[in-house]
Amino acid sequence: MTTPTPVIFIHGLWLHATSWEPWIELFAREGYAPSAPGWPGDPETVEDSRDNPESIADHGIDDVVEHYAAIIRGLDTAPILIGHSFGGMIAQKLLGQNLAAAAVAIDAAQIKGVLPLPLSALRATLPVFRNPGNKHRAVSLTAEQFRFAFGNAVSEEESNLLFARWTIPAPGKPLFEAAAANFNPHSPAKVDTANGLRGPLLLMTGGKDHTVPEAVTRATLKQYRHSDAVTDITDFPDKGHSLTVDSGWREVADTALAWLRRQSL
Template structure:
């Protein structure tokens, strides 16, 4: 039986983060994970941003359990969850804050980060290897091939999908040694809903697609980060996403890490990417304190 998508309501952790950020005068930062990784995988980033003076929080998606084990035990809780449900979840988190946060997202989390920025709900955004959005026409063969286990099965639209260690090593953590890939897989991977992949795949066919982003909006700064060895969201896709903003008057920058794959936010090289994001935020006038 397929579960209905979980409704978006702030958790005690969300409200605690909001109260702490609101009282501190520190700039809030909200992290959004993508498919197959638990929100806890952001913890090193959360700690780094906290040490830099920001107030940081990594909420889960609707249906995520509090832990990796809990999420794996109840994959049905994520069945049918799509981009709009995830975006609404983070709108609710942001609504409890006194000031708009910086939003940092990876993969489909990067798509959500851009949506929130375009809606005026974020002060700045960092989109790392963001999922394909409406208006990006190129779909590299390797990207399509790696999505086929989901897209090739219509039942996945309302179901969930887990990556084996072999598939994870080939498509997600291909730029690190197999032993490291297996460690990341064992520690952080969770089932993922199939719906977001279908929504991205048909984004250019549906005017009302949830995979649309307001690229022309008057908004805060945006950094798009690509990975040169990424097989899940190849660099050609991230470049095309950044190019969608070429007519925008607001700051949009693109940075590519040539030797990294899709696991760049969670593997042993994560600090290089995180440090770059922190430096960029300072450069574009997004300090750690708002008051």
């Protein structure tokens, strides 16, 4: 009997790990062994996360990478990683360390070496950067801020429903680390993009994403130009940063599944 390939879903800032539930159900039906472990310090539920923001605060990129690396080391088979936003950056780092069979990075946060910093991305992250003290705190979004950063490509009603269902406070530290990446030779946002022996990578980008605009994902793709490993990109012109959780999530998930099948995974 063939052992199902594990798939680990990695959430980004402001969304709880349980937001991957529809993806988990789909991937399980497709014969994979999916799971969505939270970040270090993440409580089990959205409600507990909102009630205990201090448990989430002050976790940086390296903390999160090591947290997932430890989970991977406990598996019998190298997993497929699917990450959204900062989860997409984490997935790329783990793939570059040869800890994964493949990775799908959806609207992935900016890695070291990526230079474009569109104004919309600055506005989307302003709730964190407006106070330097937020580097060591967990920061929540308002419904209006979520609408701009995540839900701008769906109706206001849907954006508000997503906000109420899935949002949690997020640690400010990863954003400060990513913002300083190009000035720090040892930045935790650095990814081994030249690794030619890693598994295949698919970058996905939403054409209406305010938080990680398409220009950032295109610039990320260029960072992999020195690697012979498979590096593909898929564009969803009409989708924003909420593309993994909104009413159009199935198109994104089906695209990821089709790509994995093409990689014989």
